[in-house]
Amino acid sequence: MSKGQQWDVVSGVGITALAVAAARAVETGRPDALIEDPYARGFVGAARAPVKLPTTPAEAEAADGRGYWAQVSTYIAVRTRAFDDYFRQAAEAGVTQAVLLASGLDTRAFRLPWPERTVVYEIDQPLVLDFKLTVLREHGATAGGVHRPVGADLREDWPAALEAAGFDRARPTAWLAEGLLPYLPSEAEESLFHEIHRLSAPGSRLAVEAIGNIPGALADTAANGSVRTLGVDLADLIHTGQRPAPADRLTNLGWNVRTVPATETAAEHGRPLSPAFVERDARYVFADRPPRAIASSAMSSVIRPPV
Ligand SMILES: C[S@@+](CC[C@H](N)C(=O)[O-])C[C@H]1O[C@@H](n2cnc3c(N)ncnc32)[C@H](O)[C@@H]1O
Structure with a gap:
């Protein structure tokens, strides 16, 4: 999609948000x-998707007869759980500001037990957020903390929109970039990391989903016919050019970084990924910006070297 062009949940990259919601609905229906x-099922029901998306394990099984949707919903469940736990830990550590970049139809603002004074910002295209809030209102959903949706394009000046909505850069923040990076052109991705860094007070943290093998992921969705299964050709949406790994970018910016392979998280939960998803080499990158070091000039005024 070219800059300035908007999309909703049934067009362009917006359909991927609906597909993720379908996967979460399928997972929600599993006994384990x-x-x-x-709310995931309600989104799929309310949207006029170009293809029928499953919302139960039985529908996922019947959707293609090849187990593709079951694999997708397992991966999305593992990813969602990993980042749910990340936000729970951030809240326990006293972080009271969260920003979900490209939040799509993510309902964490409504599902997770946010401490009351936490402010949760969600950035995505205005039409995607409008659709989400309309459906959530119809279902009587209420946010745990203070919920602030920000309609903006992440290839443009989203920091200005975020700050206009009340974002406080002096306050430590828990950021999330989940299901986003492959959809951003490389210059927008580079700028995203720099802006997150610029807006992050010491004590902030960031979680990122990084896909190590994007060509492999595309080959798999092509083999499974993304036009047939999702209603969109993912090859038209995904940027395949080489770019620095998110963990390296963050290390270079001075953040402490820990990378967890998705296969490890899946195994911990007893839900191994299918070979096609192992091949994608997804990793969950967790980083934190250390508290500011005492500047050396300040130190020298306190600690006097021996003469
Ligand atoms: C795969 S979905 C992931 C949504 C959500 N993070 C989740 O995991 O449920 C990708 C989302 O990225 C959003 N997105 C992609 N490029 C964007 C951009 N340039 N500006 C704003 N949102 C964008 C889409 O609208 C969509 O909601």
Whole structure:
């Protein structure tokens, strides 16, 4: 999609948000579900998707007869759970500001037990957020903390929109970039990391989903016919050019970084990924910006070297 062009949940990259919601609805229907998203099914029901998306394990099984949707919903469940836990830990550590970049139809603002004074910002295209809030209102959903949706394009001046909505750069923040990076052109991705860094007070943290093998992911969705299964050709949406790994970018910016392979998280939960998803080499990158070091000039005024 070219800059300035908007999309909703049934067009362009917006359809991927609906597909993720379908996967979360399927997972929610499992007896051993890793996450429970009571709103996911409602999104799929309310949208006029170009293809029928499953919302139950039985529908996922019947959708293509090849188990593709079951694989997708397992991966999305593992990913969602990993980042749910990240936000729970951030809240326990006293972080009271969260920003979900490209939040799509993510309902964490409504599902997670945010401490009351936490402010949760969600950035995505205005039409995607409008659709989400309309459906959530119809279902009587209420946010745990203070919920602030910000309609903006992440290839443009989203920091200005975020600050206009009340974002406080002096306050430590828990950021999330989940299901986003492959859809951004490389210059927008580079700028995203720099802007996050610029807006992050010491003590901030960031979680990122990084896909190590994007050509492999595309080959798999092509083999499974993304036009047939999702209603969109993912090859038209995904940027395949080489770019620095998110973990390296963050290390260079001075953040402490820990990378967890998705296969490890999946195994921990007893829900191994299918070979096609192992091949994608997804990693969950967790980083934190250390508290500011005492500047050396300040130190020298306090600690006097021996003469
Ligand atoms: C795969 S979905 C992931 C949504 C959500 N993070 C989740 O995991 O449920 C990708 C999302 O990225 C959003 N997105 C992609 N490029 C964007 C951009 N340039 N500006 C704003 N949102 C964007 C889409 O609208 C969509 O909601």
